[in-house]
Amino acid sequence: xxxxxxxxxxxxxxxxxxxxxxxxxxxxxxxxxxxxxxxxxxxxxxxxxxxxxxxxxxxxxxxxxxxxxxxxxxxxxxxxxxxxxxxxxxxxxxxxxxxxxxxxxxxxxxxxxxxxxxxxxxxxxxxxxxxxxxxxxxxxxxxxxxxxxxxxxxxxxxxxxxxxxxxxxxxxxxxxxxxxxxxxxxxxxxxxxxxxxxxxxxxxxxxxxxxxxxxxxxxxxxxxxxxxxxxxxxxxxxxxxxxxxxxxxxxxxxxxxxxxxxxxxxxxxxxxxxxxxxxxxxxxxxxxxxxxxxxxxxxxxxxxxxxxxxxxxxxxxxxxxxxxxxxxxxxxxxxxxxxxxxxxxxxxxxxxxxxxxxxxxxxxxxxxxxxxxxxxxxxxxxxxxxxxxxxxxxxxxxxxxxxxxxxxxxxxxxxxxxxxxxxxxxxxxxxxxxxxxxxxxxxxxxxxxxxxxxxxxxxxxxxxxxxxxxxxxxxxxxxxxxxxxxxxxxxxxxxxxxxxxxxxxxxxxxxxxxxxxxxxxxxxxxxxxxx
Numbered sequence: 001x002x003x004x005x006x007x008x009x010x011x012x013x014x015x016x017x018x019x020x021x022x023x024x025x026x027x028x029x030x031x032x033x034x035x036x037x038x039x040x041x042x043x044x045x046x047x048x049x050x051x052x053x054x055x056x057x058x059x060x061x062x063x064x065x066x067x068x069x070x071x072x073x074x075x076x077x078x079x080x081x082x083x084x085x086x087x088x089x090x091x092x093x094x095x096x097x098x099x100x101x102x103x104x105x106x107x108x109x110x111x112x113x114x115x116x117x118x119x120x121x122x123x124x125x126x127x128x129x130x131x132x133x134x135x136x137x138x139x140x141x142x143x144x145x146x147x148x149x150x151x152x153x154x155x156x157x158x159x160x161x162x163x164x165x166x167x168x169x170x171x172x173x174x175x176x177x178x179x180x181x182x183x184x185x186x187x188x189x190x191x192x193x194x195x196x197x198x199x200x201x202x203x204x205x206x207x208x209x210x211x212x213x214x215x216x217x218x219x220x221x222x223x224x225x226x227x228x229x230x231x232x233x234x235x236x237x238x239x240x241x242x243x244x245x246x247x248x249x250x251x252x253x254x255x256x257x258x259x260x261x262x263x264x265x266x267x268x269x270x271x272x273x274x275x276x277x278x279x280x281x282x283x284x285x286x287x288x289x290x291x292x293x294x295x296x297x298x299x300x301x302x303x304x305x306x307x308x309x310x311x312x313x314x315x316x317x318x319x320x321x322x323x324x325x326x327x328x329x330x331x332x333x334x335x336x337x338x339x340x341x342x343x344x345x346x347x348x349x350x351x352x353x354x355x356x357x358x359x360x361x362x363x364x365x366x367x368x369x370x371x372x373x374x375x376x377x378x379x380x381x382x383x384x385x386x387x388x389x390x391x392x393x394x395x396x397x398x399x400x401x402x403x404x405x406x407x408x409x410x411x412x413x414x415x416x417x418x419x420x421x422x423x424x425x426x427x428x429x430x431x432x433x434x435x436x437x438x439x440x441x442x443x444x445x446x447x448x449x450x451x452x453x454x455x456x457x458x459x460x461x462x463x464x465x466x467x468x469x470x471x472x473x474x475x476x477x478x479x480x481x482x483x484x485x486x487x488x489x490x491x492x493x494x495x496x497x498x499x500x501x502x503x504x505x506x507x508x509x510x511x512x513x514x515x516x517x518x519x520x521x522x523x524x525x526x527x528x529x530x531x
Contacts (some may be wrong), residue, residue: 078323163418264388
């Protein structure tokens, strides 16, 4: 783990001008092998070897993968028209143009394919997809997220296994979180997310250094150390909130990251096993129950009365004005900080930085943390005392961005859609421009993560480089929450049974002593109903 500001950023500081100067040249940086030809069309007459032969069978050549060549014939002389519905392409004012530019390059390289880019916000896309499927007019490819699982179960989304397994690239090129999203009980039901965000601890260095912290990597490495340092911040800045919980239920992914820090080697905090063999841990495992209790105690001790309805988007402006000192929803996205302060110093910067990303603390000594909580009156957090040391870890967004194809399309259209999906994952120019500048994110394919880091070079902001360092050092401790469960009730469990219940406890609607049993009861009911 890096303990100084030399990791990823010079002197722990990077301005918006530095970053944009670096990333603005990335389009001209040599292509790693942008898709030069695809093997997905021609009525199944290619040499890809997938499907059942003849007409391309179950997925044609299964590939539409990046190859060296002249662009191929793209499925014959007639132009294949496909539609692509994306929420990422609507995320900010820059993403639509970025996607249009990349699609233009794809059309040139693939040949005889025309892509109609359609966009919708993440809040609207599920409803739009549902309406279009019901109306018999689904897109060819869409970022359907976890809602796609039900569509796949109903037959509206095809089995993606022939495409994945016939590919020259996948599944090997995916990282563990992406493959966990794409796979459900041994079947690939989507083409994986294109990118990830990763939850971590974020602090205001100016406030923590003034409260006496000198080495944040060491002093904030355990939850006990975090509590002690954050208490000092609260005393030094009585008009601020030393820690703010993003407690609205759909932003409680910070708890998902915290929960992993009580476990080791990538063990899932909520279920043992998966699918039909999944066994619920809530209510029987101190590491699981203790971190549910701990999330509530953190909010009760340090956070504002508005924390139960607080979204992560509100934090940057609060932190930059010394009203919030820390939170556990910080990601690799550096543009949101530059939007608040153009010359924001990201990193420790000798204790004078504006914001810094650290690994979520691990438990360290559960008995010590449990004693600390009991001394402060959090009797409902008794399970914390029985937690082992744990490891640093966090939540990796992925299921929310799952992308795949729809069954009500021709084979030629599906082949072209799979080629487009592969292009967005593998084309270095798109990845470098989209995730290095336009919408800072972690590419789902690990090889592209290193490519991005190499291209950004010394000016990469500390939060971005630290996320990549955490992923590399702690590996399986960073994973998606829900995808590995292989349960049809996953969304109900994640958002409603767990997050909404914790949010209600933060708001004072559920007693802390009843929180774990309430979460357990609601999850068990969902498991019984969903099968």
